[in-house]
Amino acid sequence: MNGLILPSSFTPLWDPPANVAAGGYWFVFRAGKLLVTAAAASPHPPGIAMGERPPLPVTDRHFIGLLAGVGCWAASCNDIEPPAGFAFEALRGLFYRLPDNLLAVAGRGAQIVEFHRTHRHCGVCAAPAAVDDFGRARRCQACGEIAYPRIAPAMMVLVKRDTAHGRELLLARGTRFATPIYSALAGFVEPSESVEDCVHRETFEEVGVRVRNLRYFGSQGWPFPHSLMIAFTADHESGDIACEAGEIEDAQWFPLDKLPELPSWLSIARRLINAAIAEVAPDHPLLRR
Ligand SMILES: [Zn+2]
Structure with missing residues (x-):
């Protein structure tokens, strides 16, 4: 029982390795809630979408690592309905329901998505800030100010x-x-x-x-x-x-x-x-x- 600690089978990365299949797990967030397969009332345990592409249109995507060799992506979407068979749920509501390893990776994804969502503009001069340092940071296009995720x-x-x-x-x-x-x-x-x-x-x-x-x-x-x-x-x-x-x-x-x-x-x-x-x-x- 590792709690929300990233499992040893997970390798945090910022770029997909060339020899890894496209896609993998899609940790898609809508206003802080995670897209899972099977809604709360379903008899099946929730899971994470898998595939070459995200299961719905996303506004940005970030490679976050490999779980047992499978690529993991964190993405965010606009205020749209989940596809059939999916639901958006708060991470805390998924305690004990989503497998621990997926829950821990989802926690990493949530923080990375939230960082990018809230740092699209520079905190110094308010100009647009672009993704930088292989996805780890955002850099202001006007003054060069760089921001990393807040921990x-x-x-x-x-x-x-x-x-x-x-x-x-x-x-x-x-x-x-x-x-x-x-x-x-x-x-x-x-x-x-x-x-x-x-x-x-x-x-x-x-x-x-x-x-x-x-x-x-x-x-x-x-x-x-x-x-x-x-x-x-x-x-x-x-x-x-x-x-x-x-x-x-x-x-x-x-x-x-x-x-x-x-x-x-x-x-x-x-x-x-x-x-x-x-x-x-x-x-x-x-x-x-
Ligand atoms: Zn700036």
Whole structure:
């Protein structure tokens, strides 16, 4: 279970290799939604269109890599109806339904398509900007300003403490969470800030506690819309929980036998939480999907 991490069978590329068949997978987006085969109500699992050509007229196309030797294209289209047998669906709605490897490649495609859609003009002089650097960037035709896809680093930290009654995890519910879950703390890195300083600042701002023993866990791109989550674990050092108004609806120390609803298995948050559970309770029922 790799979550939204690109599978090892995927090679990110910007140009189709000469020896690869034309076409392949078509990750076509309409206003941020992905074209999939089989609509939500269909008994068949959704898939991605394949073929030499996209299954509907597209306005721009970008080669994004090879999945098990098959070309992958990201494309966007105008506000048109999907062909028969297809539907446009939000990526998040495809969690657990679209195979993980296709979902991860779709995440890359979504970010590349969105970058090109929102950078057709120069941010300095507003002249048209053309695709540049083999599709990686856009360059202004008037002043030469070059723009690359925006990737926003964000820290995530799971704070834990080991008490006489066992391990407890500090999990919080953000005011903007769409589903009734609790998760690790997270926040965006600010200009010139280190990720480590961001962990300490955000943890204190969001729940009023100080942490120590920061340890790197892993990272994962999160295309909603363009985050890079950099995850850590930390031990509680001091302070009682005090939720930041407007940001955190609730935060609590949860013992492992009273854990709340947790994030999707596709998120690094869940892998982080699972790892902290597995350290002390490898047979915990929540570790079985
Ligand atoms: Zn310009």
